[in-house]
Amino acid sequence: MAITALQVLERTLRVTWDDGGAEEFHHLWLRDHGVAAGDLHADTRERVVDFHALQPDLRPLEAELEGEETIRVVWSDRRETRHDGGWLRAHTYAPGRGTGLGSAREPWRAEMVEHLPFFDYREVVESEAIQLRFLRGLVRDGFSLLTGAPSAEGEVERLAGHLGYLREICFGRLRDIRVEPSAYNIAFTDDVVKPHTDLANYAWPPGVQFLHCLVQEASGGETRLVDGLAAANDLRAEDREAFDALTRVEVEFQISNRDYDVRAASPILVAGPEGEFKMIRFSNQARRSFVCHPDLVEPFYRGYRRLSELLNDAGNQVHFRLAPGQILAMDNHRVLHARDAFNASSGRRHLQIGSMEMDVVMSRIRLLERKLNDRDTRTA
Ligand SMILES: [Fe+2]
Incomplete structure (x- = not known):
């Protein structure tokens, strides 16, 4: 799903989609739900990074669009993650949007x-x-x-x-x-x-x-x-x-x-x-x-x-x-x-x-x- 705007706020990243919908994602949530080099096991794709290894005050140094649907973020620990706009839209944590x-x-x-x-x-x-x-x-x-x-x-x-x-x-x-x-x-x-x-x-x-x-x-x-x-x-x-x-x-x-x-x-x-x-x-x-x-x-x-x-x-x-x-x-x-x-x-x-x-x-x-x-x- 195409993204039209990104805005880095104090504790969140605000994402706006082309249908007018918008949502804020906490920096730590976004980093935790992204994949940086070394986060996953090379073969099994299971998570190997310990959560306590992430800085609690982690924040984006850069957040930009790559094409229309991918967000690239460089974090304050110099790691880099990419996030798909459609996936984020399906995983907004607004009330009532639970999975399962x-x-x-x-x-x-x-x-x-x-x-x-x-x-x-x-x-x-x-x-x-x-x-x-x-x-x-x-x-x-x-x-x-x-x-x-x-x-x-x-x-x-x-x-x-x-x-x-x-x-x-x-x-x-x-x-x-x-x-x-x-x-x-x-x-x-x-x-x-x-x-x-x-x-x-x-x-x-x-x-x-x-x-x-x-x-x-x-x-x-x-x-x-x-x-x-x-x-x-x-x-x-x-x-x-x-x-x-x-x-x-x-x-x-x-x-x-x-x-x-x-x-x-x-x-x-x-x-x-x-x-x-x-x-x-x-x-x-x-x-x-x-x-x-x-x-x-x-x-x-x-x-x-x-x-x-x-x-x-x-x-x-x-x-x-x-x-x-x-x-x-x-x-x-x-x-x-x-x-x-x-x-x-x-x-x-x-x-x-x-x-x-x-x-x-x-x-x-x-x-x-x-x-x-x-x-x-x-x-x-
Ligand atoms: Fe019965």
Whole structure:
């Protein structure tokens, strides 16, 4: 992106682009984000310069344009760096310009049911371009649906092999969801399962959950999804104090049986530096005790009550029936899932679930973007 003006100020360099936009970059930030001779390892391109080796009062001796898009700076330590105008524009540190998942996510409500993001399983496996669309949809909407997958056990593992790899958890790599005689989790009964994120009992719950429908013969048992991002945004707009309490109170979650007892204490919501939503961990069924500062108890319960209302409000949910051969992929740090009650005596219902880290998905997206020369600055 072409630069039209540079101005060295006391502590910053002011850059103006040809679209009229302008931003100030602190000298130290600019030097830290530039590359001078000896800063990087010659082979690996990893950083080898120690930050404490940079002068804290470093400032430009010269700053000039090389062509239209490159800034050349000679620093007070006589080192020289070059900065690309387009890269700087994409990395302005103005509020709300954070990198990562946040800028690629788009909140939704019940109207989403009119355009459920279905993808053909075979196309996603065989076409890299369609696989990229499927994965970008998972990041943007927090869920994507595959249709036409084999109704065979282990298909989640085979799908994962095309994208990356699964994360193993206490259940193993795959977990069957069907009625079990000695259930220790509501999912293994035919009772209603309210909106929740999976595996809230882990210090770092899996970022992506795959839910593969193999058999759906019983009456009832429809799936509901709700966007935790939209609900958290509503709560923050309505009651900032309550929202903040949910980011501060560490609540313990637990899943245990005879073979394991996995617990973690963590806030219900994680927010970024501007208070923006980053992550939700919500499982009323697995929620246990918490202790916190007395001043936080009332705002916490106010926030938890309102968040629970928003997540259980049908006006915020999409509602559909998974069919055999369909795989639901969910951003488990954002979208909550629920299941209506079903009648186990009316027929069988069998699903398999598997977990993956969102890092694996994002890595796959970047590799596909590189290969297909189809870049998106939000995931770069
Ligand atoms: Fe679940």
